[in-house]
Amino acid sequence: MRANAICRPHISGRKYIRAAFIGAAALAWLMLWDGCSYSRSFPSGFVRFASQLDAWENRSEGFCLVLVSSSDRAQGFLEWNSQGIYGRIVQAQKNGNTVAITLGDGGMNGLQLSISLKRKSIIAEYLPKDKSALQPFRIEAWGVSSEEGMRVLGATFAEKLPNEGALSLRLQYVSAQDAARGRILDEILRRGMSPYNMAELRLAQQKEAALAVQNRAPPPQEYEEIEYPVFISDQYLSIATQHYLFDGGAHGAASTTFDIIDRVEGKRLSAQDIFAGDWKAELKPLLAAELMRQSAFWGNSGQEADLKALGLFESELDPSDDIFVCAGGVGFQYDRYQIAPWYMGEFIIVLPWNELTPYLNPAFKIPQ
Secondary structure, X not given: OOOOOOOOOOOOOOOHHHHHHHHHHHHHHHHHOOOXXXXXXXXXXXXXXXXXXXXXXXXHHOEEEEEEEOOOOEEEEEEEHHHOEEEEEEEEEEEOOEEEEEEOOXXXXXXXXXXXXXXXXXXXXXXXXXXXXXXXXXEEEEEOHHHOOEEEEEEEEEEEOOOOOEEEEEEEEEEEOOHHHHHHHHHHHOOOOOHHHHHHHHHHHHHHHHHOOOOOOOOOEEEEEEEEEEEEOOOEEEEEEEEEEEOOOOOOEEEEEEEEEEOOOOEEEOHHHHEOOXXXXXXXXXXXXXXXXXXXXXXXXXXXXXXXXXXXXXXXXXXXXXXXXXXXXXXXXXXOOOOOOHHHOOEEEEEXXXXXXXXXXOOOOOOO
């Protein structure tokens, strides 16, 4: 595992980003693949960076940790169901054989754990902020065999443009060493494109946008597309993709989306593959109740009994369209501004399988 500097959380925002990118990718697919060979390297000008993917679990405690680490960033997801904590990793710092990780997302934002690396396992420690425990909770977890063969490919690009503008890209894509599995990931995550072809497409898109500025000083054009797993098992693979685009203004536009892959069937799962019946209406009170439970982590003493009183826009929550499967249940992700003001950040709410059972599609298999 590589040492990690302080990693900034991504900034979430507008959902229109995904639709625009998918449409552009579909159009460019025809152009890039018309008579082209399957590229096996990043385009000229890109500088690759090394990333390491690790995953550990302890099923008896409902502990799963997926960590993607590079020299200056960390992403991933942690769930420790017996302790009632979960969240995306937004920071990881390594000191010798110990890694301090920090979680993000709403009520879990800022939670810290210590991970001690052993030869074939890790020891995770967590001390609640409310001082409810005098000694840290400790757990040992072992490597997830389903992670073997998976890899993360990343590269950066920086260039001064003819119109005096600056263009920078950071791209990171999930792939597999096995060619057959790699093609499945290409088809599902990138709509039929390899990481290298996707890098070629993104460079062309962002260059065109940056050079289109006329009659004013061009702002720096910064684009990031970061894929990383949040859950890995023999049956399912949940992948997060962070999009960030800055082209002037106070801050950039960003969003996070998820793909749920059935590795056995080789297909993407939709919400309809997981849920059945009037599940959206039925899950509203469950989402609100779980977010109220989360609020204790940011200091709610229990006196506030309504989401609006906590600062959210509404008293109830509609299920998000961005969902993922994990060991403990189904996660619902909400971007900044979607359910709360910007300063409250993003939210992930995981509803456990035992609460979801009445609303699951009979054909869906809960992760084992």
